[in-house]
Amino acid sequence: MADEPEIPVVAQGGLEHLRDLQKVLRARAIPSELVRPPEHLGAPAGFFWLLAPHEHVDTAKQALQDFWGQDLDPEAIQAASREVDLDAEQAECPACGTPFAPSAAECPECGLHFG
Numbered sequence: 363m364a365d366e367p368e369i370p371v372v373a374q375g376g377l378e379h380l381r382d383l384q385k386v387l388r389a390r391a392i393p394s395e396l397v398r399p400p401e402h403l404g405a406p407a408g409f410f411w412l413l414a415p416h417e418h419v420d421t422a423k424q425a426l427q428d429f430w431g432q433d434l435d436p437e438a439i440q441a442a443s444r445e446v447d448l449d450a451e452q453a454e455c456p457a458c459g460t461p462f463a464p465s466a467a468e469c470p471e472c473g474l475h476f477g
Contacts, residue, residue, distance in 0.1 A: 370413065387425055455474055
C-alpha cells in the first residue's frame, strides 16, 4: 500500500505515549523511529507512528506486549488473547466472557466494541 511506510508500524498514537514505548524498545536494543503519518491520511494533530525495521518487528511487538501486560494477571492476559469467531452462532466476549450474538456491534455486558 502506498500510504504505508517502508518500515512497519508497530504502534500508533500520541507522541508522549509513543516516546514511552520507544524507551521500552530502546531498553531491548530494538531500533525504532517516530514519524508523522502522511497528511493525506487525515491523522489528527499529535498522532504519530512508531516504526521498527522489518527484521525487528516480531521482537518489537513482543516487547510492547510484555510492557502492556506487565501489570495484568495471567488470567487477564489469556482472556485478552482469545479470538472471537464472528461467523459462529454465538461467541464469547474476550473482555468479560459474556456470550453474545456475533452480529452485535458491542458486548451487551461490558460494552467492548467489535469491528
